[in-house]
Amino acid sequence: MKQSGTSIRLTGAVQDLATEVVSALRGGDHLRLAESLSVRDETGPPGDLALAAVRVLGPDVLLPAVLRIVPPDPDDLAVVRKAVDAFPPSADASPTSRWSHWAMRHTLLRLDPPLDDARTDGTEPGAGWLDGVPWQFLTHQLAVLAPLALPADDSALTRAARHRPVDVARGFVRAVRRRDWLQAAGAGRWLTLLDGVPDTLGLEGGLEFVAQMGGDDPRVALQVQAAQLLRAGAAR
Amino acid sequence: MTSTRLIHKVGVGAIEWLYAHRDGFRLEPDVDPEVGFLERFKPVGELALICKVLFREGVAGSHQSHLARELLDHAWQHTLAGGRMLVRGQRTEPISPIPFEVYLPFRELGYSQPELERAARLNHRLLGYAAFEMTPVRRLGLSAFQRRFGLPPQPPEAELVGRTWLGRTPEPWTVEGHIAYAITHTVFHLTDWGERPEGLPPPVADYLATWLPVWLDDWLDLQRWDLLGELLVVDACLPRPTLDERAWEGFAAAQRSDGAMPALRTMPRGEPEEVFDVIYHPTLVAAFASVMATSRALTQLAHAPA
Numbered sequence: 001m002k003q004s005g006t007s008i009r010l011t012g013a014v015q016d017l018a019t020e021v022v023s024a025l026r027g028g029d030h031l032r033l034a035e036s037l038s039v040r041d042e043t044g045p046p047g048d049l050a051l052a053a054v055r056v057l058g059p060d061v062l063l064p065a066v067l068r069i070v071p072p073d074p075d076d077l078a079v080v081r082k083a084v085d086a087f088p089p090s091a092d093a094s095p096t097s098r099w100s101h102w103a104m105r106h107t108l109l110r111l112d113p114p115l116d117d118a119r120t121d122g123t124e125p126g127a128g129w130l131d132g133v134p135w136q137f138l139t140h141q142l143a144v145l146a147p148l149a150l151p152a153d154d155s156a157l158t159r160a161a162r163h164r165p166v167d168v169a170r171g172f173v174r175a176v177r178r179r180d181w182l183q184a185a186g187a188g189r190w191l192t193l194l195d196g197v198p199d200t201l202g203l204e205g206g207l208e209f210v211a212q213m214g215g216d217d218p219r220v221a222l223q224v225q226a227a228q229l230l231r232a233g234a235a236r
Numbered sequence: 237m238t239s240t241r242l243i244h245k246v247g248v249g250a251i252e253w254l255y256a257h258r259d260g261f262r263l264e265p266d267v268d269p270e271v272g273f274l275e276r277f278k279p280v281g282e283l284a285l286i287c288k289v290l291f292r293e294g295v296a297g298s299h300q301s302h303l304a305r306e307l308l309d310h311a312w313q314h315t316l317a318g319g320r321m322l323v324r325g326q327r328t329e330p331i332s333p334i335p336f337e338v339y340l341p342f343r344e345l346g347y348s349q350p351e352l353e354r355a356a357r358l359n360h361r362l363l364g365y366a367a368f369e370m371t372p373v374r375r376l377g378l379s380a381f382q383r384r385f386g387l388p389p390q391p392p393e394a395e396l397v398g399r400t401w402l403g404r405t406p407e408p409w410t411v412e413g414h415i416a417y418a419i420t421h422t423v424f425h426l427t428d429w430g431e432r433p434e435g436l437p438p439p440v441a442d443y444l445a446t447w448l449p450v451w452l453d454d455w456l457d458l459q460r461w462d463l464l465g466e467l468l469v470v471d472a473c474l475p476r477p478t479l480d481e482r483a484w485e486g487f488a489a490a491q492r493s494d495g496a497m498p499a500l501r502t503m504p505r506g507e508p509e510e511v512f513d514v515i516y517h518p519t520l521v522a523a524f525a526s527v528m529a530t531s532r533a534l535t536q537l538a539h540a541p542a
Contacts, residue, residue, distance in 0.1 A: 136453065166446060173450045176409035198446050202407030209409070 013053035017061065018218035024064035025225045033061070034075040054083035058100045059107040060147040060222060067229055072111040081108055096144045098125040099157055103148050127156035138164060139171020143186030146223050149193055151230060158193070165196035169203075176206065181214020185223030192231040204231070238481040240533040246488050247526025248300055249495030250519045251290075254283070255303040256494070258310045260512030263321055274325050274334045279516055280311050281338035286524045288341050289429055293531040312347050319349030326355045331364055333378050340381045360387050372399035373418045377425040384428070397426065402440060408447040413463065416451060420466035427473045430528045441475055448474070452483045461490045462499040465521035472528035477536075479529055487522070497522040 023029050033054065054061050061080055065072040089101045102125055130138055138160075142149075148157055161168060168190055175184035188207050191197050207227050214220040261283060263276050287304045290296050296304065316322055319339070326335040336356045339349060359365040360382065370378070376396040379389035397403040401415055402422040411419070423444070427435045436444070448471055455464045464487055471477050491497050497518040498504070504514045 135449070170447070170450045173409045173447065174453060177411075177450070177454050200405045200408065200443055200446070202409075205407060206409060 009049055010052055010056065013049045014056045015218045017050075017053045017057055018222045021057070021060060021063060022218055022221050022225050024070060025067070025222070025229060030070055030073055031061070031064070031076055033073075033079040051079070051083045051086050054080060055087040055104075057219075058147045059103045060226070062107050062111060063147070063222075063226060065111055066107060066150060067233075074112075077108060077112050080104060084108070095125060095127075095129045096141060099145050099148060103145075124155055127160040130157075130160045135164070135167035135170045136174060139168055139175065139187050140183060142168060142190050143171075143175070143183040146186030146189045146226075149186075149190045149226075149230070151193060151233060161190050162194055165191070165194040166198060168194060169197050169201045172201065172203075172206065176210065179213070181210050181217065181220045182223070184210045185214065185220045185227065189223050189227035189230065192227050207231075238479045238484045238529075238533075240530060240537075242488050243479070243484055243526055243529045243533060244295070245526075246491055246497075247290075247296070247523045247530065249491055249493075250497060250523035250526065251296075251300050251303050251307075251495070253492075253495030253519055254516070254523065255307050257508075257512055257516070258307055260509065260516055261311055261315050262509075263315060265321075265324075273328045274332055277322075277325060277334050277338045279520075280315055281334075281341065282517070282520055283311055284308060284338070284341035284345065285429055286520050286527075288345055289431075289524055290527050291345070292431060293527050295527060295530045295534060308342075308345060312342055316342075319347065319352060322349055323351050323355075326352060330355070331359065331362070331368060333359075333365075333368065333370075336385075337378070337381055340385055344384065356385065357387070360390065366390050371418070372396060372403075373401070373421050373425070376400060376422060380425045380428065393426070397422075397437060397440070402443075403437075405439060405443040408450060411451060413460070416455070416463055417466065419451075420463075420470050423470045423473050430469065430473050430524075433473050433475060436473065436475075444470060445474055445476065449478065449480065452480050456483050456486045459486075459490065459501045460499075461487060461497055462518035462521055465497065465518055465525045468525040469521070469528050472525065472532045477529065477532045479533055484529070487525070491522060495519065 020029075020031050024031055033050070059066075062072070062076065064070045065076075084101065084104045087101070089098050093101075102122060105122060130141060133141075142157075142161055145157060148155065149161075168187055172184055172187040172191060175181075175187055185207075188203060188210060191201070191203055197203060207224050211221065211224040215224060261280050263273070263280075264271075265273065267273055267275070287308050290304050291301065312318065316338075319342075322335045322339050325332070335352060336359070339352050339356070343349075343353075375391075376393060379391060379393045379396060382389040383393070400418065400422045402419045423436065424430070426437075426440070427433055448467065452464065452467050452471070455467060464483060468480070468483060468487060471480060492503060496503065496515050499514055499518045504511055506514075
């Protein structure tokens with residue numbers, strides 16, 4: 001299937017943004033999201049593509065601030081808020097889409113608590129769609145929602161993952177075997193937060209292997225970098 | 237839970253195909269020495285090993301057992317010429333372990349060839365035999381066969397487990413096709429081809445219980461039926477077999493109506509002998525997996541609350 005021109009441009013914008021986030025995670029550079037909004041896309045109004053890219057990457061856009069590598073930048077927060085408002089989940093949105101949207105609002109609240117109760121992150125979506133699902137599907141869905149794999153977060157999704165460390169580890173192995181590096185990196189990021197992951201998995205070497213094999217894709221590099229930071233944080 | 241009937245039927249079909257194509261088990265006495273006379277012995281030894289499992293587990297029907305016994309007699313009397321071909325193979329390559337490895341399951345089933353036994357005992361005393369270069373899993377198998385023959389295994393199996401890939405319980409995502417066969421054969425040797433599941437050291441059994449589901453999933457989707465069948469045997473050798481429903485249904489669906497099991501994806505084309513050489517092994521493995529899994533399913537049934 002051929003990608004449309006817009007889809008190709010969006011993929012490129014997401015990868016550029018992921019590259020910036022990786023750079024911020026590694027070196028503490030600021031993202032300057034607001035500047036990217038002024039870039040005019042040839043087909044739409046200024047900033048549309050950049051906003052869509054922010055929505056696709058989700059709360060990971062703010063990961064450098066969440067992990068306190070850089071202080072939250074008010075302009076960046078404003079851009080993320082704009083992306084959240086621009087792409088609300090539709091009535092028939094998938095659970096992963098709902099969770100990702102909720103997580104963006106949740107992250108904004110975490111980094112920029114309001115003076116009053118006017119803004120909330122809304123009701124947390126349920127995790128019932130993961131009850132009793134095969135480990136293959138569980139891992140796939142968690143990997144899609146890898147930006148929610150953060151320390152000290154206690155959502156229904158996190159609890160669902162915590163119940164099944166061996167199954168997520170199996171999914172990691174499956175993703176590596178299939179050379180689905182993005183899924184492997186996302187699953188690996190969840191595994192850094194879970195107790196009960198079998199030692200024989202070799203997670204540390206596995207993450208490096210995923211970075212070596214798939215790290216040319218900045219989205220993969222971002223998840224591996226996040227996983228390694230979470231792992232280092234957990235070890236402290 | 238996987239239907240025991242489905243599992244059992246795979247083995248019935250496989251033995252029927254093997255019996256109908258028994259002439260495919262053939263040696264080539266006039267083969268080019270560069271190829272080696274012993275190359276064609278392996279299928280005969282594998283046939284004997286699997287038939288032994290079938291008799292031992294006692295879950296085959298009387299017709300299936302009868303066909304297996306006929307197959308064995310055919311292999312011993314006709315293919316091996318009453319064991320004389322094993323002696324000839326031994327004289328062709330005196331230090332090769334292959335004639336001994338092929339002979340052992342026949343001996344356990346009551347066939348005898350004293351001259352080969354004398355050669356096996358002499359080889360066992362030779363440093364050159366102990367030093368014969370082979371992979372750790374093959375060495376493990378040879379030691380297990382020495383024990384079964386009544387000789388002190390050299391070296392003891394306990395010393396060898398840790399040298400195999402499986403014995404070191406490596407990162408499960410580093411497995412690939414050849415490694416997977418080393419894994420299955422390590423399990424076969426440690427359990428005496430499924431007879432003693434307790435022969436698996438507990439860390440190895442735990443490791444397999446954790447990661448085998450991933451490998452089953454993987455090789456099912458790749459339609460590598462030969463390897464999938466061996467992995468289904470491994471499952472049946474674990475303390476708590478899963479009798480993985482998706483894997484068994486895929487495996488059974490790959491089998492042809494005449495009982496033949498393709499090795500990879502679909503049936504190969506070619507001359508009958510060429511086709512036999514490609515699919516005899518997955519079909520034998522299908523019989524092996526079926527007998528082991530049927531036996532374990534019946535054990536589970538016997539222990540289930542009424």
